[in-house]
Amino acid sequence: MARFSRSDFTLESFRRQLANVDALPQLCVLGLVSGVITGAVMVAFRLLLEAGAALYMTDGDPEAFESMAPWLRSLLPMVAVTIVGLLLYRQKPAARKLGVGHVIERLTYHQGRFPLRNWLNQWWVGVVVVLGGLSAGREGPAIHLGAAAASGLGQQIRLPNNSLRVLVACGTAAAISASFNTPIAGVIFAMEVVMMEYTLMSFMPVILASTMGALVAQLVYGNEPAFRIPEVALGSLVNLPWIVVTGLVIGLLAGLFIHISRSERVQAWPLWVRLGLVGIATGAVAWWFPQVQGIGYDSVAAALNNQLEIKVLVALMIAKLLLTALTVAGGVPIGIIGPLLVVGAATGALFGLLGAWLWPDKAANPGIYAMLGMAAMMGAVLQAPLAALMALLELTHTPSIMLPGMLAVVVACLTSRQLTGCEGFFISSVRYGLHPLQQPLMQALSRVSVPAVMERKLVRTARMITPDQARFLLETNPVWLVIERSSEEKPVLALKAAELARWLLEHDEALQGKEPPEDELIDLLEIPGQRLELAPIGLQATLSEAFLKLQDNALGALYVVHGHSPKQRRISGIITRDAIERYYHYTDPRRAEARDTDKRKQDSSH
Structure with missing residues (x-):
């Protein structure tokens, strides 16, 4: 036990x-x-x-x-x-x-x-x-x-x-x-x-x-769902092509939203012009259509229950989308997911009403299309289809909506990405192209901190030591010797303890039993061996931080600093490039064993 x-x-x-x-x-x-x-x-x-x-x-x-x-x-x-x-x-x-x-x-x-x-x-x-x-x-x-x-x-x-x-x-x-x-x-x-x-x-x-x-x-x-909706069903499969068309239009609207919100032309305007335009435009639309203001969850609930007029749905689809994008481009920090759900619900409801006019006997309830529009708009703008589908399920508590929902979300996401060139609102807001968080190596290295792979067997020593001091240092079987310098401007160096042990053996053999000079000193910067230039890194750092820091070709390794106040700081370990590579390089044990066997056979044949 x-x-x-x-x-x-x-x-x-x-x-x-x-x-x-x-x-x-x-x-x-x-x-x-x-x-x-x-x-x-x-x-x-x-x-x-x-x-x-x-x-x-x-x-x-x-x-x-x-x-x-x-x-x-x-x-x-x-x-x-x-x-x-x-x-x-x-x-x-x-x-x-x-x-x-x-x-x-x-x-x-x-x-x-x-x-x-x-x-x-x-x-x-x-x-x-x-x-x-x-x-x-x-x-x-x-x-x-x-x-x-x-x-x-x-x-x-x-x-x-x-x-x-x-x-x-x-x-x-x-x-x-x-x-x-x-x-x-x-x-x-x-x-x-x-x-x-x-x-x-x-x-x-x-x-x-x-x-x-x-x-x-x-x-x-309480545990009430965000929106109360009547029991509805998709009905005829004839609705599926129309759902594809709805997803296509919503994907185009999502691309329009991202392009306006990231408009460099708008962002180049003076601050007072941008803020003034946001305030005036929002106030002007709100005079006739107050539904465009705020989060708009009451409008979503009304759209799901077919309680909004067509002119209000049009205002929510066009005006709220443009106002939200303009507010972002104008430099006002806002949450966009709530407004996007409103725009998506209004767009879906409009297409549902249009479908009911075109196919009165086959078309599904417009509330179904409003639900699908919510998920499609969220998924297309964020390029997060699974999150959008889960939000659709939990916000509506309607499991039967998932099948058409998957179709609408995928079509909208593909349209936004392929036809309008948008890779996701928040990815675009940080860096265009491949985001650092999407790089597999950096993801793997970010999951582990340096204490997991650092070498802890080390001793600190002055540059000049006597042979007796050298033997004392080696008694604890350290892997590294951290050489302290005479000034803080000089870089910290590390020497493999095995190099010092080898030098001592050769030194003792050279003496042939004679007593060494009493004032003999060993210069750890002069004995044969490779010395690594070190830079500090915090004990809390991840391997990705260490990896990026070691990209400097002058550095051979990092020493891990423990403690916060200068008097309490101490070196806890050393981390090298090899240690990081050993972490993320996977070797099949069977292949490694076979390779070792082949190598032994080759050595014996020679």
Whole structure:
């Protein structure tokens, strides 16, 4: 029976276990805790929205723009962009990065570490843009707040960076789950859009986080589905060609949205022009069609139940799409998924009504097409078909919709990618082309921290030592000797301990039993052997960070620094290129054995 010591349950032991690729139990614990934290943050954000809405909206409903006077709801967008311009754009550019794009950027280039200022800005900006009547969703702020809160937990207890990446995914999934009561969609969104990979080690903690996030939200808001829809069925298979046409049009609209939102021409305009245009355009449309304001979930529910007029559906399909894209291009940080669901539902409902006019006896209920439009638009813009399908299932609670849903989503995704050249909204927002998170080698190296592969058997020594001191150093059987230099400007060097041992043997043989000089010193920079120039790297770093740092040809290896204050810092190990290569190079044991056998036969024949 395995015996455990008290040291097995310390925080230091927990960190050390998380550095390995197989730390599944530890990651699951983090998933549970981060899910609870993120769920609480999401409840706080929704309560903040409701508290702000209670000041001037009917029944404190953040969606109740229709009940407001036309002049007031048209004035709100100008007030919102003014507040954003005065308070957000007076800060440094780095502090103005918010939302899902910021989450992916921090995960890609900063190992999942989030600045506190951006997190604080996201709270008030998320409230202002939604309650200010702009075409904005709450899921972008939710994902940023959740991912940063979960990552902050890991940063506070100084966890290795590979586990911070999983915590970001946990926070993202729990945020989506708590915001929409869609735990499965939260998991798929986190893996497909943010992490851009599917691995068992990430899946299980993310599932637990999403579950806990949903449970926390359900304790406050109940377990009701986001939208109530009547029982409907696809009916005749004649609808399938029309669904393909619907997906094709939605894919084109998705491409239009991405191209406008990424328009360099609009982004080159002065800030006051961009913000003013967003406020004026939104206010002008809102005078006649207040449904384009805010998140628009009430409009989605109405579209699913065939309760919207055709002119309102057209306004949601065209005006809300253009206003949302213009708001993004204008530099206002908003969530886009909520508005995209509205645009998709309106487009689908319009095609459903058109199909009912063309084939009165065969056409499916327009509500079916509204559901399909939601998923198709989300999947096409994000290039995340599986996340869109799971959102469709959990938002509507209609399993029969999945078959036509798969057809609509795939057609829309292919159209957006192939005909309009769009590779996904959030991938485009970080870097065009192959995203770093999509590179298999970097993904594999990001799952492990340097303590898992570093060489720990080392001793630190001065450059000049006596033979007796050299023998004392070798008593512990170190692999490396870290040579301390006379000044900090000179690079730290490492010498294989075997080189010193060989020199001592040759030295003793050369003496032939004679006593060595009393003042004899060994210069570790002069004895034969290869010396590696070292650079420091933190104990929390991942192998991907070490790999990128070793791309500098002057460096031979890295020494791993442990401790935070200068007086407490110590060298914990050395990591070389060979150690990293041994990690990601797989060798079939049978082939390796056969190769060794062949080599022994060749040696014996010679």
